Amino acid sequence: MTIPEKDRSNDINEYITGTHMFCLVILFSVLIFDNNKFSNNIYPGINVKFCVLLIIISCGVVLLYNTRGYFNSKGNRSFYCLDYIYVSFPLLVAILILFISEEYILYREVVLFLPIFVAASLMGKIPGLIMSTVCCIVMTTYNINIMNQNFYQAINESIFVLSSMYVAGWFIGGISDIELKHRKQLAHMANTDMLSGLYNHRYFQEQLKRHFKKVSENNPLSLIIVDIDYFKHYNDGLGHVEGDNVIKIIGGILRDEIAKPGFAARYGGEEFVAVLPGCSSKKxxxxxEGIRTKVENQSFYGGNYQPGGKVTISCGISTSPTHAISSRELIKQADYALYRAKNIKKNKVELYFSVFDDLELGENEKELINSIKTLVSVINAKDRYTYGHSERVTDYSVKLATKVGVAEDDIKLLQYAAFLHDIGKIEIDRDTLNSPHRLSEKQWTSLKQHPQWGSDIVKSVSTLTPIVPVILYHHENYDGSGYPQGLKGQDIPLLARIVRIADSYDAMTSHRPYKRNLTPEEAIQEIERCSGTMFDPILVKHVRDVIFKVSPSEKQINPNGLNL
Structure with a gap:
């Protein structure tokens, strides 16, 4: 339900509440001001105080009913015991007035219209007609038992009133049903993406916030962000009509695979989301994975022209409260996981994981880590390449360190260092980072400062102090020709030498707008050519084994992945 729809529903409920309360006041006013009864004490059990009390109770029933919200989020009508009590109460009071009021009160049978108005306006045409039938029976019974008429007379003398009751129930209830039908249609149009048939972005945001209010350790909330791999390539090659058809088919798969109370929505472009209340990360x-497999096995027109020979998707997942404490953060973490899946391999499902989760931090240091995370997010926004680059450098560095027998504790430090090695680029402007031309001397001088700036940022966190030299010296060359201090050989920390190789390999094999990327074999040959000058010759001997341990065309990250 959209926010305007909620406001509208509240306004309608408020109006109905006021109307019903006025109806009850009118009904009880007849009892209170029926002077014969109170002055002659014909009914000693009924007095003004008692009637006032009934009015208060009746108003309480009205308010209680409306606070529970009659119109639910889907615009459907669900009837509960309270609904029937709410409708029956005015009927009961109307019967009481009809049977105990004096004959000189003209048109007293009109009070039977009030329960019809309540039932028809609240529940629709069918309940309105049912209430009309009940009121007609009450009216006929009154004429027979109180007015001493036979059945024919009771019907004949009240035919106009009886007919009007049915007309009122039918008309008011019909208008109510039409209004509900059109409101449901409008809500569907407002909440649905017409191309995919899924919910739209606005509905997703509203429902995510609603579900997030119920999140707890025992009631987790998982979010899947789905992106179609190489979709621009498909659109450019086969046209937007076929691209739209792909979105429709994948939308249908998501709709079939996501069971209630979860739902799927189109996030925008070629991205979709699935919200899974009560669902753990594992589930x-x-x-x-089931969605990914189904899409992979689905036949798409022209899919054989896609890289890999088929249309595929990548998925990023995050779960609250494990990974996020707000809906915005949940989306952010799932998006990071998705970017890792697409940047590392594609056609892959990735669960969010933070390398900093294992750090033992004090309260002040937690704030610093959060600040560092924010800085990396800013760098990602300035240069999206940096984020994927840091992920891959971390992966290659860990694999190389493991190959040469680096201690496990040092490998953990290496993970932090490799992931944060370019954090100093926060000080460098976007134009320099993304320049398609050769850097000017001023730009180059600025760029060479990022190891120093990065180490200064990290040293503020005592737990990360051991990685400061790694970040500071990761651009030093083995022969002393690097920067910022021109260290050489064994003077360069081992972990920094490892990051130097991983950093260079990924830079050479990654696509940039201004240069052709090398193949894995070409990059390894270049590293071997620079052995002893730029790179540690002992480490270079193991690079080929590390890179080709998996398929050279697939830069596979470890199952835990890394992220902020």
Whole structure:
């Protein structure tokens, strides 16, 4: 339900509440001001105080009913015991007035219209007609038992009133049903993406916030962000009509695979989301893998022209409260996981994981880590390449360190250092980072400062102090020709030498707008050519084994992945 729809529903409920309360006041006013009864004490059990009390109770029933919200989020009508009590109460009071009021009160049978108005306006045409039938029976019974008429007379003398009751129930209830039908249609149009048939971005945001209010350790909330791999390539090659058809088919797969109370929505462009209330990370991974497999096996027109010979998707997953404490953060973490999946391999499902989760931090240092995370987010926004680059450098560095027998504790430090090695680029402007031309001397001088700036940022966190030299010296060359201090050989920390190789390899094999990327074999040959000058010759001997341990065309990250 959209926010305007909620406001509208509240306004309608408020109006109905006021109307019903006025109806009750009118009904009880007849009792209170029926002077014969109170002055002659014909009914000693009924007095003014008692009637006032009934009015208060009746108003309480009205307010209680409306606070529970009659119109639910889907615009459907669900009837509960309270609904029937709410409708029956005015009927009961109307019967009481009809049977105990004096004959000189003209048109007293009109009070039977009030329960019809309540039932028809609240529940629609069918309940309105049912209430009309009940009121007609009450009216006929009154004429027979109180007015001493036979059945024919009771019907004949009240035919106009009886007919009007049915007309009122039918008309008011019909208008109510039409209004509900059109409101549901408008809500559907407002909440649905017409191309994919899924919910739209606005509905997703509103419902995510609503579900997030119920999140707890025992009631997790998982989010899957789905992106179609190489979709621009598909659109450019086969046209937007076929691209739209792909979105429709994948939308249908998501709709079939996501069970209630979860739902799928189109996030925008070629991206989709699935919200899974009460779903753990493990279960969300299983669901996402099922969706990925189904799309991979689906036949798409022209799919054989796609890289890999088929249309595929990548998925990023995050779960609250494990990974996020707000809906915005949940989206952010799932997006990071998705970017890792697309940047590392594609056609892959990735669960969010933070390398900093294992750090033992004090309260002040937690704030600093959060600040560092924010800085990296800013760098990602300035240069999206940096984020994927840091992920891959971390992966290559860990694999190389493991190959040469680096201690486990040092490998953990290496993970932090490799991931943060370019954090100093926060000080460098976007134009320099993304320049398609040769850097000017001023720009180059600025760029060479990022190891120093990065180490200064990290040293503020005592737990990360051991990685400061790694970040500071990761651009030093083995022969002393690097920067910022021109260290050489064994003077360069081992972990920094490892990051130097991983950093260079990924830079050479990654696509940039202004240069052709090398193949894995070409990059390794270049590293071997620079052995002893730029790179540690002992480490270079193991690079080929590390890179080709997996398929050279697939830069596979470890199952835990890394992220902020």
């Amino acid at each position: 969300a991974m299983k669901i996402a």
